[in-house]
Amino acid sequence: MSRRREIARRLDALSDIGGILSAMKGLALMETRILSDFLVSQQRMVSGIETAAADFLAGHAEFVDEPLPGRELCVLVGSEQGFCGDFNEALLARMQALCQDKEALVRWLVVGSRLATRIGECDCVDLAQPGAIVADEVPAVLLRLTRELSGLLAREEYAGYGLSALYHGDAPGDIRMRHLLPLRDLPAPERTYPYPAELNLPPIEFLRELTGHYLHAVLNEVLYSSLMAENQQRQAHMDRALQRLDDDSARLKRRYNTQRQEEITEEIELILLSADMLEETGQHS
Numbered sequence: 569m570s571r572r573r574e575i576a577r578r579l580d581a582l583s584d585i586g587g588i589l590s591a592m593k594g595l596a597l598m599e600t601r602i603l604s605d606f607l608v609s610q611q612r613m614v615s616g617i618e619t620a621a622a623d624f625l626a627g628h629a630e631f632v633d634e635p636l637p638g639r640e641l642c643v644l645v646g647s648e649q650g651f652c653g654d655f656n657e658a659l660l661a662r663m664q665a666l667c668q669d670k671e672a673l674v675r676w677l678v679v680g681s682r683l684a685t686r687i688g689e690c691d692c693v694d695l696a697q698p699g700a701i702v703a704d705e706v707p708a709v710l711l712r713l714t715r716e717l718s719g720l721l722a723r724e725e726y727a728g729y730g731l732s733a734l735y736h737g738d739a740p741g742d743i744r745m746r747h748l749l750p751l752r753d754l755p756a757p758e759r760t761y762p763y764p765a766e767l768n769l770p771p772i773e774f775l776r777e778l779t780g781h782y783l784h785a786v787l788n789e790v791l792y793s794s795l796m797a798e799n800q801q802r803q804a805h806m807d808r809a810l811q812r813l814d815d816d817s818a819r820l821k822r823r824y825n826t827q828r829q830e831e832i833t834e835e836i837e838l839i840l841l842s843a844d845m846l847e848e849t850g851q852h853s
Contacts, residue, residue, distance in 0.1 A: 635730030646683020
């Protein structure tokens, strides 16, 4: 009986764990749906700014700039929470590959406490900050990130550096290295004009304002994209965990039934043995 009770306790524990995992999966699914709407809107905004920037630079080629070869300040966006499979490990592998390139000088700004903990102390990491757990936290994370970036890029030692982001895209398994500043990798202008467009601001001031809007918008997109990929991986991770729980529960139920059957058999044998003993006692008397 004690063995069967132990199996029953383990089944109850697995049931409790399954309830928690199902709740976590449901929250991840809900967050993914919210982020999907945000991301579509943000991608449209970034696309519009990139189009405007491409048109501007087509008429003002003197402002086209390139960073020094191999010099990049890279925003690495990982997770703030766990239970998301190899989400951070995949980013860490890409980071390590870039750090091994002797011709490149890449400095890192890490977003996400889980990833920062995995990286640990590293000379090439200039700053680490917490990331967002839910979509509502993205604006606060973005504000802190843009402030930190402004401070870093204003330093003399970062003169000539480009700004990039390494993060999970919204498609499964898509890890992107995206060049952000100076404005580059822009779409080709849809139309060309013989003269630059008339502006209400001096061109250099217009470019400065445009760059600020672009950086805010594109980092917002990066954070939304990463958080959605994180929740998608969390859903998949929970699915695999729930499947393992179901398999373990099914195996324990078979053991429970087998143990119960053995106990019933033992009880029947005891009853038959008692009956035989009573019968023998009656014959002797």
